[in-house]
Amino acid sequence: MHQSMKSFWAGVGAEFPLLVGVFPFGLIYGALALKSGLSAAAAQMMSAIVFAGSSQFVTAQLVHEAAPGLVIVLTIAVVNLRHMLYSASVAPYLKNLSMRWKTLLAYLLTDEAYAAAIIHYEEEELTPTSHWFFLGAGFSLWFTWQVSTALGIFLGAAIPESWPLDFALPLTFIAMVVPVLKDRPVIAAALSAGLVALLAFSLPYKLGLILAALIGITVGVLLEGRKSPQETP
Amino acid sequence: MNIWLVMLLGGMITFGMRLSFIYLLGRFEVPETMRRALRFVPPAVLSAIVFPEVLMPSGKLDISLDNHRFLAGVIAVLVAWRTKNTLLTILAGMAALLFLQLLF
Numbered sequence: 444m445h446q447s448m449k450s451f452w453a454g455v456g457a458e459f460p461l462l463v464g465v466f467p468f469g470l471i472y473g474a475l476a477l478k479s480g481l482s483a484a485a486a487q488m489m490s491a492i493v494f495a496g497s498s499q500f501v502t503a504q505l506v507h508e509a510a511p512g513l514v515i516v517l518t519i520a521v522v523n524l525r526h527m528l529y530s531a532s533v534a535p536y537l538k539n540l541s542m543r544w545k546t547l548l549a550y551l552l553t554d555e556a557y558a559a560a561i562i563h564y565e566e567e568e569l570t571p572t573s574h575w576f577f578l579g580a581g582f583s584l585w586f587t588w589q590v591s592t593a594l595g596i597f598l599g600a601a602i603p604e605s606w607p608l609d610f611a612l613p614l615t616f617i618a619m620v621v622p623v624l625k626d627r628p629v630i631a632a633a634l635s636a637g638l639v640a641l642l643a644f645s646l647p648y649k650l651g652l653i654l655a656a657l658i659g660i661t662v663g664v665l666l667e668g669r670k671s672p673q674e675t676p
Numbered sequence: 677m678n679i680w681l682v683m684l685l686g687g688m689i690t691f692g693m694r695l696s697f698i699y700l701l702g703r704f705e706v707p708e709t710m711r712r713a714l715r716f717v718p719p720a721v722l723s724a725i726v727f728p729e730v731l732m733p734s735g736k737l738d739i740s741l742d743n744h745r746f747l748a749g750v751i752a753v754l755v756a757w758r759t760k761n762t763l764l765t766i767l768a769g770m771a772a773l774l775f776l777q778l779l780f
Contacts, residue, residue, distance in 0.1 A: 467763055492686075515682050522717065526690065607774070615762065623715075663720065
């Protein structure tokens, strides 16, 4: 087998355990996006155009709440900010690639593809086919995300209207937040964001959400900054 | 704004952030404050969505036993905390809500 193909399949193999975890997420996203009022076409295309799980869940929720478009776009930007960090982290390994490769790998740079690729880059020496490993990891995740979204849309259509399925989105968010509440700054960030969201609920255009998120993030950063060294976990 | 336009803009911003440093390598570094702020983004944004959904389902603050979404949310938090399992959390919260709606 050609070396580049070997690298590609090694990337798929490294990504596989992550695919198992992502698949049910895609299913849930597909089903919930439909129940939030998105058309099947929009729900599916979002998985290709935005291609970032948590921001897609948030978008579905905001569409359900009839939030204005600009607020949704802003929220997507805030939720996906972390991708700049991934971009900075893999950039040195991609610097000799063509613009076409850089563009393709940037499109595929999700949480899960980053996790597999960065481990590979840090453990193995950079070889002429390393980018094929990244492509294998990224593309297999992309493919899994599209297929699981489609299946979720298909299954979601079968769920009776009377079920309070809109509640599954906040539940998904609870499942995402609770495990990261490990230290005081994070807990304070979550609580203050939640409280501000309650107080600012009546602000127009769902601006309360953006305000609450920004205050939560600020509280977290400030508390962490104040922390003395011996308190560091 | 049309949902397709929202998706297109959101997608372009996301792609732009993914490409940013790969494209600009060496010319800029991630500012330290932003690096530190990032880990607070998910808990802050998601809590800002969850709190009103669970505590004011009818648009007004309701922390009483009549608020089924509040009770189901508390159960979901407990399950998430104990199991760290997404699917189990969703199932437990949904089951709790359906059960409460059926009973009361």
